[in-house]
Amino acid sequence: MDKDVGTEAAIRRWDRHAEKFSEGFDEQGDLHREVFLNPTLFDLMGAVDNKKILDAGCGNGYLSRMIANQGGSVAAVDYSKQMLTIAKRNTNSELDIHYHHGNCESLDFLPNRSFDIIISNMVIQDLANYRQAFKEMHRLLKDEGAFIFSILHPCFITPNSGWVKTDTGEKLYWKVDNYFYEGTYEQAIPVDQEEKILYFHRTLTSYIEALTETGFILERLVEPKPSEEILVNHPSFREDFRCADFMVFKLRKNKFD
Numbered sequence: 001m002d003k004d005v006g007t008e009a010a011i012r013r014w015d016r017h018a019e020k021f022s023e024g025f026d027e028q029g030d031l032h033r034e035v036f037l038n039p040t041l042f043d044l045m046g047a048v049d050n051k052k053i054l055d056a057g058c059g060n061g062y063l064s065r066m067i068a069n070q071g072g073s074v075a076a077v078d079y080s081k082q083m084l085t086i087a088k089r090n091t092n093s094e095l096d097i098h099y100h101h102g103n104c105e106s107l108d109f110l111p112n113r114s115f116d117i118i119i120s121n122m123v124i125q126d127l128a129n130y131r132q133a134f135k136e137m138h139r140l141l142k143d144e145g146a147f148i149f150s151i152l153h154p155c156f157i158t159p160n161s162g163w164v165k166t167d168t169g170e171k172l173y174w175k176v177d178n179y180f181y182e183g184t185y186e187q188a189i190p191v192d193q194e195e196k197i198l199y200f201h202r203t204l205t206s207y208i209e210a211l212t213e214t215g216f217i218l219e220r221l222v223e224p225k226p227s228e229e230i231l232v233n234h235p236s237f238r239e240d241f242r243c244a245d246f247m248v249f250k251l252r253k254n255k256f257d
């Protein structure tokens with residue numbers, strides 16, 4: 001664990017792993033996005049048609065395309081040029097999506113109060129200065145706009161967390177460690193590469209304090225679980241009833257901010 005690894009190293013790693021990361025994606029994202037995240041995100045967004053939406057940390061752009069296909073007008077930002085290349089390659093030019101290269105911590109090229117909704121799927125745990133990013137999201141929202149973001153669950157996905165197994169591989173329980181450590185550590189992906197994707201761990205308290213200090217009102221907090229229909233086709237997801245992988249926040253910008 002190295003607290004001082006910063007943005008440049010994170011970008012380099014995203015650029016290097018962009019193609020590999022995107023291999024398992026189709027137009028619904030990967031299986032975890034399809035099962036856990038997309039249903040929650042679209043439920044929290046509500047109707048997106050004719051809404052101006054920022055996809056902050058768009059990656060390969062699957063979510064931007066899902067939103068634009070439902071009538072949303074999307075600005076999509078990522079700081080990895082490789083990710084943007086993949087996103088543009090996969091995007092039909094008729095879709096209302098404008099891709100931008102930029103860091104979500106400072107998006108000066110976008111004017112104040114531009115968006116009805118800002119969505120950020122699995123990005124906030126990957127960026128170095130989350131407090132600055134929250135301020136930027138607040139600046140970019142229209143009055144009463146919604147900021148919705150998902151992260152790896154900060155209480156369960158911590159440095160050195162993971163299943164404790166028997167000698168024969170049976171999963172006994174999920175182990176959590178180093179919860180109060182705040183800083184960088186490497187994710188397990190890609191499994192076959194030495195230099196892995198970086199993750200910035202913070203406690204749940206830090207997230208909530210930073211959001212409320214920014215001026216956001218917490219409207220919903222969701223810990224997504226698989227549906228019964230999903231379990232019919234993917235029974236292995238039953239283990240996700242033992243602990244949560246993801247946490248999704250819905251914040252509201254106050255009318256008078």
Ligand SMILES: C[S@@+](CC[C@H](N)C(=O)[O-])C[C@H]1O[C@@H](n2cnc3c(N)ncnc32)[C@H](O)[C@@H]1O
Pocket residue numbers: 014029056057058059060061062063077078079080083102103104105120121122123126127128
């Ligand atoms: C885990 S991927 C998620 C991508 C996409 N939202 C999705 O759900 O597939 C994280 C993405 O966030 C981008 N990212 C991380 N920090 C960023 C920042 N500060 N500004 C812009 N993009 C960032 C990375 O380049 C990467 O494409």
